Amino acid sequence: MKSYVFVFTHASFGHSHGREGLDMAFLLASYDQKVQLLYLEDGVCQLMPNQQAKLVETKNHLATLQAWSLYDVEHCYACQTSLQQRGLTAAGLAFEGLDIINDVQIQNVLANADHVMVF
């Protein structure tokens, strides 16, 4: 078993990074790999509530993301600095089980992973 951190740095829609990265993360988790998600920079926008994928006629991968703990993903992290820069707060995210971590903690999470995949 290896440990993976999936880093998401793009906002929710406009391209497929969030969705296809999540597909890979959940697949690895389903094969008993240790998987953690980290939302960084514009990636934290994927954690905001009430996003309307239907309005751009795209599949709503955010609904799947909300259920991350059901997919045997170990942790879901959001970058504190990225949230602050975008005027977001943990309370405003309405996202269960999310860990907000600072830059030093992010360094530790990344340093302790076997592989880091960036989407």
Next chain:
Amino acid sequence: MSTSFVIVVYHAPYGHESAYHALRFAETIIAMGHCIEQVFFYQDGTLHANALNFPPSDEINLQHRWQALQQQAGFPLHCCISAAIKRGVISSEDQQDCALPSHNLAAGFTNVGLPALMEAMTQAEQVVEF
């Protein structure tokens, strides 16, 4: 000392320099005596496997370079099947399964599931993304 690599390619062969860097990295590590477990094409990277790519004759053909490197070093060129068929990169099996009018998967490339990537990453010492 030889190191084993998995190379993951996310970008299309034309339009983004990352795809070129992936190839050059692969060519270099083979030349240095390292080993590639697998090259995995994901997202727009799967467009490398479209046999109908036709860059001008005086420009680089990344698909041909990958095929040549594969011939030399013997590693698999794998495309994520779900990413590939969304982008019209279709093997003959996919053509039958999905009732499509034709197929276009280039020689040397294989459409596989994501577990194939996981198996290779489990074996490899290094995973490098482009």
